[in-house]
Amino acid sequence: MKSVKHVLFITKEFESEFQQNIGGTGVFYKNLTDAFIEKNIYVSVFGSSRKPFSIKNDKLSVLFVKDYFKKNKFMELLRSVTGKVSFLKKLHFKIYDLEFKYLEKELAKFTESKKIDIIETHDWEGISRIVENSGIPYVIRCHGSWSILHNFFGYGAAKGKMYNEKKAFENSDHIITISHNNEKMVRQIFGEKNYHLIYNGIDTDIFKPQKGVQILEKSIFYLGNVSSEKGAETALNAFIKVNKTEQNSTLHFIGKETDLVNQLKEKISQEKLGQKVYFHGKKNRNEVIELISEAEVVIFPSKGETFGLALAEAMALEKPIVCSNLEAFREIVSDKENGLIAKSEDEFAHHISQIFSDQSFAAHLAKKARKTITEKFSSQIMVQKTLEYYTEIINK
Template sequence: MSSLQHVLILTREYYHPKLQRVGGTGVFNSVLAKELVKNGIKVSVFAVNKNTVSFDDQGVEVYSIKGIFERNFLLEFLRSVTGKIGFLKPLHFKIYEHEKKAIQKQLNNWIRTNNYKINLIETHDFEGMALCIDERIPYVIRCHGSWTVLEKYFNYKNVSQGRTHCEKLAFEKSRNNIVISNFSKRINERFFNIKNARLIYNGIDTDFFKPNATNSILAKSIFYLGNVSSEKGAELAIGSFLKVKKSFPESTLHFIGKVNLSDLYIQENIMKNNIQESVFFYGEKKKEEIVELISRAEIVYFPSKGENFSLSLLEVMAMGKPVICSDIDSFREIIVNNENGLIASGVSEFYMHTKKLFNDSELRTRLSENARETVVKQFDLKKMIQATISYYKEII
């Protein structure tokens, strides 16, 4: 067995101001890389992004290349056109496979130029990035949420078939896979027939995400953390709030996250019901700003239609906030109804639970304390990192 000295993270997403905006996977990779460094492991990140840049990020070496579709207009045009014409699908697939081979060539050259001895590579499931890895290097796929799952289980539209094709090929080759929840395990076994995946729950820094007694609670406030979109349940949040507003005229609704301008339902209903002065949009925020805002919330909504596993939910629970979540498998894996949070199906139940929480301070306190305890015991960052390192060592 080799010693674990140098880990490489191959990714489309890495959270840093010098790179493009990312989702949860990019934030996860940033945290994972820095925690591995703290454990004495050298970490390099090879990112396929929209710009070419290299920098040090608190001991993590980050090297980003511009993707082949961003560099080659003709190839991007062919990729787009072939994805829309049925009989050109084989060519569409070949273009995506060509992209992965091009990335592999650049990655191998970079490793060779720097004379690196990489012990293990971690990558994500979406887009089949594992196809870029030389199979002589041990690697693991962590299942953050593939395009295949988004399309087939969560009914996302207009998903590129080239992306899902590469995901299928990548999982056919992969021997080492990490799933981040039991729901993730079931769904990936169903769509990719993966075997013997290791369950490692995502973890958060419970020393950073913690209750803040210095900030005063904004009475009768409902906060929402996540992209403001139909998929994340923004319409449901507005629908519930319209009912809440009738019972509690002083109540307010606060959205933290990127606003999807194509979802006209939200703005139309705000204007139609004349509640502009009671609904606030803060946009995307840094984690320090999120902590400051959420610390003022009386309750927090998570009305998403589908999640693989929600770090945002864990962060809010760690801050000791009562949460109301939609009735989906991944939330039920975390929330025990009426013990550490509330589960709701549809607008009416979100409203009824909100009314109950606003009227019952003892219930709010009990749910808040249990929420924090759940995250500290089961989803702490240190536990996740140690489980990850142990699995890495098994693989190499």
């Protein structure tokens, strides 16, 4: 039986000194890379970005070439124009085909002397198209495609990107979904395929209860982009209700700020809550751990998720959580057992107050929360299941 010795990741994001302000996909592939290297597996990473960069050490080789549309300003302009005119749709899609031909050629140069066993790519932008002719088995992992975000969560999405995703899924044989809910959505958009469920994992050796941390009494923490999609208005409105009876309570937003913040601050001013609501901005992993460790309760009022990575991180830190009634969240949270599920702003406020008033119940939820993550959603489990799936594929 063949074993996995060399993995290639194709991604538009990879956490490094060259790409720091990135989303969860980049962090995911950096963490997975580190885990594979610890297991003596060689990792190559290929992608494109505004500025090209490379990294090379004993078991890691990274190459990011210059983004096609940043390299070809005329094509970027043409892409923008054709994307707005319906009868130019075919030309618009053709421009994306040219981008992938460019990436395919650059990838071929990068892998020319490498003996790669298997390739993994993310689903968004359909980047797996560049490996379809490589002769190497590949896997698409569903981190959250534009097609899913557009159709289920109302995000704006470029037609060309969704075109790429459709083409990518049509030609793929192996797809990793990250939750049952995620798989259901992917199947609805892309049809019946060979789906394989592997839950995203949390490093429970890093996300663990911190010793000697002083809990901020009556503190409510929100972790995620400060946006309508993540439920920032719900968080503020629930806090306003809580604060009427818990006047020492505070609300803390941790995450990338959007234009919505100005509206929130205006309402905070109207309600005279200026000294009680804090915007910490986007923080790195260690800063998030430090801040969340001070929370008395962490809330997740999101309107749509494919999994709930931030939720799982807070639970791994042994925090009582309150989350919205989403199918993806319900795969992780059992109401009143390892967290609380809220169906409205009033329920968010009620559950928060319940945690504040019943310390033994809050401690019970927190202990069960961490136990759930360590037993079912740890990165160790995710890495092992990923390698088992890779091995199954390369031995077919």
